[in-house]
Amino acid sequence: MLNLFIAGCSKEDDNTNLKSEYYFRFKVDGNQVEYPFTPETQINLTGLLDYDERMQTYVMNVGGIENIFESMTNTLTIFVSDTQEILTGINYSNISGSSVTVPYFSFGMGYYDSEGNLYITGLNTVTELYETAIVNFFEITDTHISGTFSGTLIWYDFNGGTNVLVDSVVVSEGKFKVPRY
Template sequence: MTKYTLLLLSMVLLAGCSKKSDNPAAPGTYYLRFKADGVQKEYKAHTLAQLYYDPENLSYHCNMTSSLKTAELGKDALSLFLLSKTAYKTGERYHLRNEIEMPKTNAIMPQVMISMFTESGKPYTAQFLPVTGLQFDDAAEVKFTEITDKYVRGTFSGLAFSMLPERAELKVTDGEFYLAVYK
């Protein structure tokens, strides 16, 4: 439960970190669009991507987030969190099921996680690695089609769930992102 809370808190904090001077395009140009259980969504507020190297854990991080409205950070928002042992590359697919070891904490993390708030504020995540004996069907996939120092572009999909014990399913399909890189 703590990991879940930290993931949601990270999403809200990251969404609140926006510097207009680092946005190379006009507001509303960047987006994160996808279908949630078949319903088209397009978020254009607080659009940003943050890519960096974590020397303590010998891993590359990419946090991407966007929301529908600036004033409602706990509603209509989606974030993608990625970890990799190598620099991100275009054309490569990154998957939740791939385990990334974090040496500083000895934790094993999924390579991709999704965190989403619906319009009512209900949280969903795809964050659990497969575990023998437990049925966690969480899934997430991200593919970069462009990576520059100004923006990232690509596709994503996943299968996210609400909090335990309910674990209601939410299918995320046809995801696309075009996000400014925050420096």
């Protein structure tokens, strides 16, 4: 199951340079969505790259949240975990194809819409549940992570022991530059 990482905390900071430097925007079914960075009240755009010694995997997690105090709505997270170092300029995807790299350990993208419905994608197992999603990291520095993303995310009802397709959304033109923590 998709592991959604949502880190946020209140922070008092009026640095307008940081506010204008960071962004998280994308389209959902053609409609523009943007989560502006609001460091004066919350840390709602986050990036994390770490190495998990126990699992021996590199872990990249990027998240954009409209309001951390309502994190089950208007949130998009990207999770990539691989045994190889996560690099810039690589199209990471959950489904193999030409010009993409499928992480060995995990790939996930999740989006909570304004109603709190969760649309997800992940690595397919024997039963193919998910559509293609792609993320490409352009910059990974000590201070920030930037890149692009897109994909078709699925809302399944997992209750009752079966996976029932409820809806899907197309996420396109996703771009982010988030602070790295």
